[in-house]
Structure formats: C-alpha cells, structure tokens
Amino acid sequence: MRFTLIFSCVLLAVCFSAPAKDVDDANLDIVGKYLDATRVQQDTLRGAQMEVDIDAKLPKLEKQGKLTALRFVSRLGKITYKALGFSGDNTVKQEVIARYLSLETGDQPNAGALAVTPANYRFQLKAKLTEGDQTTYIFQLTPKKKRVGLFKGELWLDAATGMPVRESGEWVKSPSVFVKRVEFIQEFALQNGVALPSHIESTVDTRVVGRAELSINFTHFTREANAQAELVDQDSPGN
Numbered sequence: 556m557r558f559t560l561i562f563s564c565v566l567l568a569v570c571f572s573a574p575a576k577d578v579d580d581a582n583l584d585i586v587g588k589y590l591d592a593t594r595v596q597q598d599t600l601r602g603a604q605m606e607v608d609i610d611a612k613l614p615k616l617e618k619q620g621k622l623t624a625l626r627f628v629s630r631l632g633k634i635t636y637k638a639l640g641f642s643g644d645n646t647v648k649q650e651v652i653a654r655y656l657s658l659e660t661g662d663q664p665n666a667g668a669l670a671v672t673p674a675n676y677r678f679q680l681k682a683k684l685t686e687g688d689q690t691t692y693i694f695q696l697t698p699k700k701k702r703v704g705l706f707k708g709e710l711w712l713d714a715a716t717g718m719p720v721r722e723s724g725e726w727v728k729s730p731s732v733f734v735k736r737v738e739f740i741q742e743f744a745l746q747n748g749v750a751l752p753s754h755i756e757s758t759v760d761t762r763v764v765g766r767a768e769l770s771i772n773f774t775h776f777t778r779e780a781n782a783q784a785e786l787v788d789q790d791s792p793g794n
Contacts, residue, residue: 580680581673585692588717589710590672592750596718599749602630606775611643611651615765620647626773634659651767669704671696671722681709690714696724703728706739718750719743736760751776 580586607626612619620643624636636656641648669675679695692712698705708724726737739757743750755771 578679579673579677580694581676581678583678583680585712585714585717586673586678586694589712589719590717592717593670593719596750597632600628600751601632603628603776603778605751605773605777607636608772608774609652609655610770611647611655612768613644613647613651613764613766614768616646618644618647620644620652622648622652636660650764651769655769668702671710671719675699675705678710683714691720698727701728703730713745713750716745716748716750718745718748720745720750733762734759735762746776 604625604627607622607624609622609624610619611621620641622641623639625639627635627637629635636659641652667674675698677697677699679697680692681695682693684691684693690713692714694710694712696706696708696710698707703726705728706722706724706726708722710719711721712718713720721740721742723740724738729735730737737757737759739755741752742754744753745751752773754773755769757769757771759767759769761767
C-alpha cells in the first residue's frame with residue numbers, strides 16, 4: 556500500500572509538472588549540412604526532367620484516374636508538365652490531378668517563406684538510426700508561424716550527405732475553406748549524392764467530395780532537357 560501510494564504521488568507529480576521548455580536543435584552540425592545540401596539539390600533539379608505517374612482517387616465517389624507525364628524544371632525553377640496519357644474518370648482528372656498540377660506550375664510564393672529552415676521551423680532531434688553503413692537523423696519539425704504550406708511533422712536526413720531522405724506531416728493551415736486537412740509523405744532517393752524526389756503520398760480531406768488521395772512516382776531523372784528548359788524560361792506567363 557505504501558509503495559502504491561508513493562508511486563501514485565510520483566505519477567501525479569509527473570503529470571502536473573510544468574512542461575519542458577521547447578527544444579531547438581537547429582544549431583546541430585547535421586542541420587547546417589542539410590541547409591548546404593538543399594542548395595546543391597535545387598541546383599541539380601534546375602534544367603532537368605523526369606517522368607511522373609500520378610494516381611488519384613476519390614474513394615467516396617468510387618472514382619479514380621492516372622496521368623503519365625514529363626515534368627520539366629527550367630533553369631529559373633519554373634515547373635511545367637507535358638501529358639503523355641490519361642486513363643480513368645474525368646472528375647478525378649479535373650478536380651484532383653489538374654488542381655495539383657496548377658499548384659505545381661502556378662506562381663509560387665517567396666520560396667524562403669516555405670523553406671524548411673531554422674527561420675521557419677524549430678528542429679528537435681528525435682532519433683538517430685544506423686543501418687549498415689547508413690546513418691539517418693530524424694527531426695521533429697514545428698513551424699514558427701501558421702502559414703499555408705508549412706507543416707508539422709518529421710524530416711529525415713542522411714548523415715553522410717545532409718540530404719533529405721523523407722519529409723512527412725500535416726499542413727498547419729488549410730489552403731481553402733473547402734479543405735479540412737492536408738497530410739503528406741514525400742520520399743527521396745539519393746543519386747550521385749543528391750536527393751531526388753521519388754514518391755509522394757498525399758491525402759486531402761475536403762468538405763464537398765470527402766477524401767482525395769494522391770500517389771505520385773518520379774522516375775527516369777535526366778538533365779537532357781536543357782533545350783526544353785530554356786524554352787520555358789523564354790516563355791512569357793501569357794503564352
């Protein structure tokens with residue numbers, strides 16, 4: 556009985572004690588390596604192309620569709636798509652896939668405002684995983700502001716290169732009154748020491764058609780799209 560009473564008192568003390576101060580591990584060397592790596596990553600992706608398969612579903616309506624396309628990134632960072640083929644329901648094509656492409660190819664806000672940096676996020680180291688010769692750091696990310704495009708979740712970093720391996724989380728602010736929640740997982744593949752997008756899983760809970768699901772695969776990365784990339788840079792927004 557005495558042990559039970561003492562143990563109960565300890566539990567109560569833990570439960571009602573003041574919460575620990577927020578930890579910010581943004582000063583760790585691996586975070587600095589990551590910031591340098593992302594600049595290399597962005598430079599590598601400019602003037603490149605890759606094949607993209609976009610599978611989308613509206614489970615509530617029992618509708619789905621798939622788009623295969625080429626994704627171009629110009630030397631200035633402008634993204635364009637060239638559709639290679641679509642199969643499935645046109646509602647999914649227009650209401651899910653087209654909206655995703657519009658977000659990708661439209662005018663982007665200040666990149667710095669959404670970047671995963673210490674200016675926008677608090678970094679908290681959760682774990683350090685080692686498997687064979689590869690070590691991965693897992694950080695909990697907490698945005699410092701409530702802004703569309705910022706998310707609360709995790710960032711996985713490759714210790715050797717500082718490159719991102721995985722990002723996942725939930726947007727902290729809805730982009731529309733018709734959207735209740737946006738969740739995502741983005742995975743990267745290291746190629747010649749650079750992280751290239753490989754897969755995205757995203758779910759968007761809407762107030763009208765229920766849940767929309769996106770599964771995106773990126774393959775066949777190449778920098779042989781220089782001519783196409785230069786043409787995109789020369790095009791005016793109205794063309």
